[in-house]
Amino acid sequence: MSELGTLEDLPLDYRQGLTARNLVPLWPALRAALPYGIPSRRTAPTLWRYQDVRPQLLEAGRLTPIEKAERRVLVLANPGLGLENMQATPSIYIGMQLILPGETASNHRHSPSAVRFVVEGEGGFTVVEGEKCPMEPGDLILTPSGLWHEHGHAGTAPVVWMDALDLPLIYGLEASYCTEGAPQAIRNEPDSSQTRYRRAGLVPWRGRAQAQAWADYPLVRFPWREAKAALADLAGVTAHGEAVRLAYVNPETGADCMPILGFSVLQLRPGESLRLPRHSASSVLNVVDGAGTALIDGVSLPFEQADTLAVPTHAEVRLENASSTRPAHLFVVDDAPMQKKLGFYEVFA
Numbered sequence: 001m002s003e004l005g006t007l008e009d010l011p012l013d014y015r016q017g018l019t020a021r022n023l024v025p026l027w028p029a030l031r032a033a034l035p036y037g038i039p040s041r042r043t044a045p046t047l048w049r050y051q052d053v054r055p056q057l058l059e060a061g062r063l064t065p066i067e068k069a070e071r072r073v074l075v076l077a078n079p080g081l082g083l084e085n086m087q088a089t090p091s092i093y094i095g096m097q098l099i100l101p102g103e104t105a106s107n108h109r110h111s112p113s114a115v116r117f118v119v120e121g122e123g124g125f126t127v128v129e130g131e132k133c134p135m136e137p138g139d140l141i142l143t144p145s146g147l148w149h150e151h152g153h154a155g156t157a158p159v160v161w162m163d164a165l166d167l168p169l170i171y172g173l174e175a176s177y178c179t180e181g182a183p184q185a186i187r188n189e190p191d192s193s194q195t196r197y198r199r200a201g202l203v204p205w206r207g208r209a210q211a212q213a214w215a216d217y218p219l220v221r222f223p224w225r226e227a228k229a230a231l232a233d234l235a236g237v238t239a240h241g242e243a244v245r246l247a248y249v250n251p252e253t254g255a256d257c258m259p260i261l262g263f264s265v266l267q268l269r270p271g272e273s274l275r276l277p278r279h280s281a282s283s284v285l286n287v288v289d290g291a292g293t294a295l296i297d298g299v300s301l302p303f304e305q306a307d308t309l310a311v312p313t314h315a316e317v318r319l320e321n322a323s324s325t326r327p328a329h330l331f332v333v334d335d336a337p338m339q340k341k342l343g344f345y346e347v348f349a
């Protein structure tokens, strides 16, 4: 490998001539753009403690009425990427949203796709294309690109959830925009997770006749009650050293449930220490329950319930359950679906 020429190797008048013509020489920047072996990453392994986030969010609830916020959200910004860029990782936006009893977050739709993962509180709901989805702690609710969604709260205590959006990507592509709408008419209760898609392997017969055509997003609510029970049963048949982990998929096709971001949930069994497969995707972890330590590229981050962690692309990750008697559960967001579609997703040994 030979040393590449630098900018300073070039005569000043030549460089000025290039600049005046909107031209840039590649070779001084080539190694930064295409480093050998592993991408250069600015994303810092980062922990946001819910203990720190929650009081700030409740203070926002006192300071800013919902009408002045549209969405009352504190964004979890990765310091390595610049706080103003609102990126937890290069592709993943994470916000913590607070809704107080009686409030509504008005109906809209936008080009970025979003999901909600409920952290705290009872009585919240999101209406997605007329389908009213209750929000209980640990529930995953999808609001894919272009679908109408609004939030409400019929309970008595604050409700908090984590928003995960592919906003950094869509914004970076100069393709991010939003449309306001009138409140939706609710067309069915209960939601499809309680009616049409009750069990893995069983889907409505009418959906088969039209296969793909009938809906891109047949299921938009994945209740925690079901995920937790499925993980408990999976744990019983999973060898130690193997991950107890479930992916959230489209029940009609088995594909990732959203096009860009992927979602999964894992259980750390009591006393378990688990190395995640190193892969090319970046990710964000949210602690559903339990406590432990995450070792991310050599950075040790102790986590508790409702904490959030950012994992850079290509990172080494080890997760350790601090309890020898209780399991811990972590919800995972990553950009593997996008990387797979673009043809560069890799899993390393």
Ligand code: GTQ
Pocket (backbone or CB within 6 Å): 071, 073, 094, 095, 096, 097, 105, 110, 114, 149, 163, 165
């Ligand atoms: O709840 O629709 O965190 O539109 C950012 C943008 C939440 C939402 C966010 C949004 C929403």
